[in-house]
Amino acid sequence: MVGYCMHSTHLGAVGHTRVRPHTLSSTPIRHQNGLVVYSLSKRTCKKATRRGQLHLLAASSTDVEPQNEVTRSAQDLAQGIQDFLEESQKALSIEEAPLPEHPVGEEGTIKVADCIDASVIRVPSDFLAREGLKLTPEYTIGKEIGGGVQGRVLALNTADGDKTDKLLKVMKYKLATAVTGLDVGLKREWLIGQQLNTITGQDGQLHGFMGTGACLLDQETDMPCGLIIEKVNGIPCEKRLASEEETFADVRYLLEMCRQVFGYLDTAWTEIGFTHGDLNCANVMEHRGDAEPYLPKGFSDSDDKANKTPLFKLPGDEDAQALEFRIIDYGHARLVKNKALAKLPKAPGLEKSYRKWWENKGDVWRLLQDIAVTVDGRTWPAKDEAQVRMLIGLIRKVTGVTISAFFKAKGTYKYSGQKMEMPWHSNSGFGHQIRKYRMRVWAFSFQRNTQMRPIEALQWMKGNEDYYRVKYGSK
Numbered sequence: 001m002v003g004y005c006m007h008s009t010h011l012g013a014v015g016h017t018r019v020r021p022h023t024l025s026s027t028p029i030r031h032q033n034g035l036v037v038y039s040l041s042k043r044t045c046k047k048a049t050r051r052g053q054l055h056l057l058a059a060s061s062t063d064v065e066p067q068n069e070v071t072r073s074a075q076d077l078a079q080g081i082q083d084f085l086e087e088s089q090k091a092l093s094i095e096e097a098p099l100p101e102h103p104v105g106e107e108g109t110i111k112v113a114d115c116i117d118a119s120v121i122r123v124p125s126d127f128l129a130r131e132g133l134k135l136t137p138e139y140t141i142g143k144e145i146g147g148g149v150q151g152r153v154l155a156l157n158t159a160d161g162d163k164t165d166k167l168l169k170v171m172k173y174k175l176a177t178a179v180t181g182l183d184v185g186l187k188r189e190w191l192i193g194q195q196l197n198t199i200t201g202q203d204g205q206l207h208g209f210m211g212t213g214a215c216l217l218d219q220e221t222d223m224p225c226g227l228i229i230e231k232v233n234g235i236p237c238e239k240r241l242a243s244e245e246e247t248f249a250d251v252r253y254l255l256e257m258c259r260q261v262f263g264y265l266d267t268a269w270t271e272i273g274f275t276h277g278d279l280n281c282a283n284v285m286e287h288r289g290d291a292e293p294y295l296p297k298g299f300s301d302s303d304d305k306a307n308k309t310p311l312f313k314l315p316g317d318e319d320a321q322a323l324e325f326r327i328i329d330y331g332h333a334r335l336v337k338n339k340a341l342a343k344l345p346k347a348p349g350l351e352k353s354y355r356k357w358w359e360n361k362g363d364v365w366r367l368l369q370d371i372a373v374t375v376d377g378r379t380w381p382a383k384d385e386a387q388v389r390m391l392i393g394l395i396r397k398v399t400g401v402t403i404s405a406f407f408k409a410k411g412t413y414k415y416s417g418q419k420m421e422m423p424w425h426s427n428s429g430f431g432h433q434i435r436k437y438r439m440r441v442w443a444f445s446f447q448r449n450t451q452m453r454p455i456e457a458l459q460w461m462k463g464n465e466d467y468y469r470v471k472y473g474s475k
Contacts, residue, residue, distance in 0.1 A: 103134040106219065112343060118194045119214035127216070127225065129154055129170045139228075141168060151182070156228065166213060170226040181348025186224045188344055189330045190215040193229075195272045195338070196330075208264030210285075210328040232326050234286030241281060241374050243315070249380045251387045253312060253323075254371065257284060258394070259461065260325045262454035265363055269454065277332035277355070279363040280370040286314075287326045364457045365450045369399045369443045373436045377426045382409030386472035390464060397460060400448035401439050 105121040112118045121136060129152065133141045142155030145167070156166040171182050193212025201207050216226030237257060241248055261284055268274035276283070311320035332354060335344065347355070358366070372395045380388045385407050396402050404425040426432065 099130065099132050100134070103136050105136045105216070107136055107214070112191055112194055114339065116194055116198065118190070121214045121216050121226075121228075122219040123216050123225065125218050125220050127218075129168060129226065134159070135168070139164070139166070139168075155231075165231045167229050167231050168216075168226060169229055170216070171224075181350060183223050183225070184345045184348045185331050185351065186227060187215070188347070189333070190224065190227050191344055192274070192330045192333050192335060193227075195335060196268060196274065199268060199271050207324065208260060208327060209268070210326050212330075232285045232328065233288045234326075236282050237284045237286065237325070238281035238374070240286065240314070247378075248315070249375075249378045250312070250314075251380060251384045251391055252310065253314075254375070254391060255387060255461070256310060256312075256323070257325050258367075258371075258391075259458065261327060261367065262364065262457050264325075264327060266454040266458065273336040273338040275334050275336060276327060276330070276363045276366075277334055277358070278329065279327070279366045281367070281374055283327060283329045284367070285326045285328055287324045288321055360447075360450055362451045362453070364452045364454055365398055365443075368395050369401065369440065371395065372399060372401050372403050372443070373439050376403040376436060376439065377405075377432055379406040379408050379426075382407040386468045389472050390461070390468040393464065393468070394457070394460060398449045398452050398457070399443040400446055401443050403439075 104127060105123050108120050108122060109117045110120050123135075129141050131141060131143055131154070135141055135156070137159060140157045140159055140161065142157045142163075144152055144154045146153040151169060151171050154168045154170070156164050156168050158164060169186075171186060190212060193210075196209045197206055197211060199206060199209070210232055211230035213228035213230070215224050215228075217223065218225055240253075261279075265274075265276065265279075310322075312323045313320040314323075332351065371391075388405055388407070392403055392405060406426065425435070
């Protein structure tokens with residue numbers, strides 16, 4: 001929660017008001033026009049409010065004349081702060097109340113696009129997701145399994161308490177959405193997810209993307225406050241690659257991830273004009289099950305066993321299994337040249353600033369530059385040198401960055417760089433973190449193929465596979 005503590009309730013001029021952070025507050029998280037925003041815990045807020053020591057920065061029309069954008073922004077921020085405090089106090093009282101015996105949600109549908117009737121669940125304005133709360137006759141809210149400053153993710157169980165393959169994503173601080181814009185972002189994620197749900201494989205199922213279900217709407221305002229999403233059976237690729245002191249070195253895993261993700265992105269672009277806008281290793285997850293990813297025409301053949309999903313035995317597996325990768329988090333996604341675009345709410349101000357920063361940086365570039373920094377300096381099995389070299393070539397082709405690699409066989413190793421090996425070239429060497437930062441700056445500053453399309457990346461991989469196999473062979 002965010003709030004101000006001050007010792008004067010009157011504001012003569014916002015720019016000259018002295019604001020002193022409360023002694024229970026922690027780290028300042030934003031500065032604007034001389035005002036410092038401090039992060040307060042729920043416990044801190046409850047204690048401070050109970051003692052009457054919080055005086056809200058809520059300038060009325062008689063206090064401040066809205067003469068410029070800075071003043072109006074301060075007033076909007078002040079209103080958001082007041083909303084934060086009000087909602088926190090309300091949440092505290094709700095948490096202490098007994099759970100209702102009947103479901104709190106009312107199910108329905110909304111037409112969001114041609115031939116798409118999306119499910120919605122209307123909930124009371126004071127809805128607070130708690131373990132054991134009956135959301136609908138079908139779902140009961142389970143334990144919180146993740147989340148951050150802006151939202152929480154909870155398990156969804158059946159009415160009998162059994163686990164399901166669904167999760168519930170809910171916003172924090174609904175009353176402060178005028179400042180945060182979270183409701184707009186959540187609505188965009190839901191509507192884009194409904195479009196993605198229409199892209200199915202031959203089995204009629206969505207592959208390659210996290211499925212989205214019903215949206216939770218405030219029954220009084222119709223404002224989105226939550227979203228049911230598919231539970232992906234695996235971990236983020238970022239966690240896999242960074243595990244065990246960054247010793248995971250399965251190039252087949254990385255190349256298969258690239259092939260699948262580029263194939264999914266190309267299909268989504270062709271079908272609905274989808275671009276992700278924030279693609280990195282953290283937003284690609286492993287998914288175990290009947291994995292049979294779809295690729296663009298000419299890149300897969302159901303009768304060709306060589307093109308079927310390979311089996312992977314990952315750390316902790318007893319047996320090798322098929323592995324499908326899923327793209328998650330559509331908070332920064334866009335639909336280009338799509339009829340549904342007109343129904344999407346405009347992106348909030350913070351989102352526009354984010355897009356400006358990453359302007360002209362495509363999904364392929366974003367993913368490969370993240371892979372480059374993540375796996376730079378690793379030691380690979382010598383038998384995989386040809387495939388590692390191909391991965392290095394693809395990264396260099398798109399980002400302009402050349403990663404270092406070591407190849408080990410029978411107690412010896414070979415360095416792949418063009419220059420003399422230095423300590424910072426190894427991921428365990430001195431100064432490697434600085435090297436990784438330099439790689440990101442270099443890729444961002446000296447841009448190469450930042451807008452390479454997924455289909456072009458797939459074509460490059462398919463066209464160069466034999467070249468690297470012949471040149472480096474199998475060790």
